Amino acid sequence: MSSYLTIKNLTVRLKNGAPILRAVSLDVAAGQVHGLVGESGAGKSMIGKAVLGTLPRALQVTSGEIWLDGVDLLSLPASERRRRIGATAALIPQDPLTALNPSKRIGPQITRRLVDILGWRKQDAEARALDLLGEVHIPDPARVMRSYPHELSGGMRQRILIASAFAAEPKLIIADEPTTALDVTVQKQILRLIGEMQARHNTALLFVTHDLGVVSKVCDTLSVLYAGKVVEEARMQRFFMRPIHPYSAALLAATPTYTNPDSSLTPVPQTVTDAVEREVREHDLRAGA
């Protein structure tokens, strides 16, 4: 099975040397949805940012490889890497309210990159954008293309961002908590839409979320992150039936289900977090040695 995205031993540190990601490795294959779960601060968003080259300035990749569509991104010069990412990967951001430029119309925000980066003709790019807006079930796409972001609802904007992410037929899409900022009712529609689009375009999808419930609905495989370290990588069914790592099990127990909606109040036991902390320390010692 060929992988579109392969991360090998990726380590990201603060400028002062404190590790944020600890030798993270993972694979996302074509047409696969890979979930990336963990509590906030576990570093799951940083993996997506490292791949897309949008890490905050205070952070830097200190070692590892990021293979995207057969090329190691970290070995490329900066401008080349940027073009490569722009042409083969895309991001579905978390907050639809702030992810569209308020001073530009929707149309250009979808089409500009096709023209600027990929060298499409303007008419082709516009036709493509209209098609995509139709695909994400937006009524009257031609009117929406001429609208400004503030004229549209949050759900609409998230649909537009999804359409925009698929515009250049990327091999890989990174969805960074794409439903967290939305209403519960809209959340479901958006999740279904992302699944639908992913299946139709056969893209590899890296789905970053803190919500195991969401993962169970869309993902094929997943990685569990704690303190910047992957503690478990598994296929979906196996994970939900039999989580191997005690932290995964605790996380699973803390996820609300229909049969037991109050289980989110079950905290991850101290013994478990202590155990993982120990594991992380050992990792750091080994890395240091």
Place this chain on the structure above:
Amino acid sequence: MRDARGDVKRPIGLRLWLSGGWLTLLVLSAVFAPLIAPKDPLMQDLFLGRMPPFWMEGSEPGYFLGTDSLGRDVLSRMLYGARLALIVALVAGTITCVIGATLGLIAGYYRGWPDRIISRFVDIWMAFPPVLFAILLIAVLGPGLMSIIIAIVVIDWTRFARVVRAEAMSQGAMDYVASAQVAGRTRFGTMLTEILPNVLPTIVALLTLEMGIAVIVEAILSFVNLSISTDSPTWGGMISEGRTSVHQAWWVLVFPLITLFLTVLSFSQLGEGLKDRFDPVLR
């Protein structure tokens, strides 16, 4: 602003020391001008007109920084000029500060109708362009030291009133003020003992900035001959004279200009430095 600085550290301490040092030097030379000035600042000697400063060819012993076209000693005139500059800075700055800060304090703490009246006034004032205001006032009051001071006060009180009002308002909303009131303090007493001390650092910083503004306003008005009589030494007057003879005797312009430059810079740096140091948000 804090994160804007990034890893570029600004030597706030050094800034305060340098500007404070220069201003102290200035105050001392103004106070002791009669003792340290080598010549009488008004003494003319037409045979010694436009003598260059001491390190240049053809300089006259005793006239360190040269003479102007009437043969008056540049250094002595600068020392005496510091007196007028500092008097204006002190008097105009203080009066402006007292009036503006009092009104701002009342408006910000008492709110209600005093605030409405004072704020209305501030708004009307702000709509009036300051330079025009100054021209108009000087035209009406006639040239002179008093006119300058009055003009500065009348134009700039709003600067204090606005800032102090906002500050007093935010302080007044805090719990410690309410508890002082509960403890039986009068409203006026609370204002003086609880609000004022907390607003004071801002007032001091503003006052320092205002003094710098007063110095420059005085210099500008002396420059256009609207300050006190033309033969008294003022920096602005010297600059005006130096401007006309800049090709023949650059030193008549350069020395007062450097002094004025450093003084204005020092006042503003001192004000900014104090603001940074006292501002609890920035600290």
Place this chain on the structure above:
Amino acid sequence: MTFFRNILIRLLTTAVTLFGVAVIVFVVIRVVPGNPIAMMLPPGATEADIARLQAQYGFDKSIFQQFVIWLGGVLQGDFGTSISTRQPVAGLVLSRLPATLELSIVALVMAVIMGGTMALLGTRYRDTKTEGAVDVTAGMALSIPDFLWGLVLILLFGVLWPVFHISGRISPALNIDFTTNFYLFEALVRLRFDVLADLISHMFMPALALAIPLAAIIAQLLKQSLKETMHLDYVTLARTKGYGENHVITREALPNAILPTLTLVGVQFTFLIGGTVIIERLFSYEGLGNMAIDAVINRDLPLIQGIVILFALLFTLVNLVVDMLYVVLNPRLRHA
């Protein structure tokens, strides 16, 4: 339609403000101690001479009557007669206005270019020594007023390295037969590049002196605003689309970062126009400001009145234009 209604309301309030300014100026000037008429006449003049002249200038009537007469004249474009030159104020003032307008606008353009460049550099190389240098330069430039910058420039480019003219608006030797007083504009239109070069050589230093403090403000505000914008999601998203840092700053962040800067620049531009008064004096530039100072020295009340009102008109117009620009640049307001 609301857009036009808003503009109409703004125009009305502008008119009210101007009326208020006129009233204040008029009243303040009439309570002036000392008799300006007496100063116009030679020392031996009789009481009758003074009375005759006062009647000629209307100073013998009550303030209210004077105001009504004056306002009636103003509405017909008659601002009275200058005491010192005995010419109509309107003509005098309008002949000087173009010089001041050209100077202010050139200064504004310089300030925007310098300040904008500094802000963009500071953002492009943020958290480096370059940004530190931008901060320090802007801080320095801001704490020194335009008057002192003007003097420093005179020393630098008038004396030490005399490349520019330090006084006047145009070389007297230059033979121009222009129809308007907008020399700069007319020289451009008529392609008289010799005149253009001469005008710029005169205007460069006063305009630069006026521009430096404003440039510093633009640099600080715009950089702050840009840096805040650079953290927003749509900027990050643009990066993932393959755009480089320069494109991201100028195309994605700049259009949104300009708005908060714009309003303040408008206010600061009125200060710049106010600054022309002293700067024109410093560089003996024949504009309104220079005339204003002469009028004050000569106690030429009708002329002062006319100049102050013209300045007030300029200021309110600038504010009006800024408000309209804000609406035009902000899609949220445009379609509201």
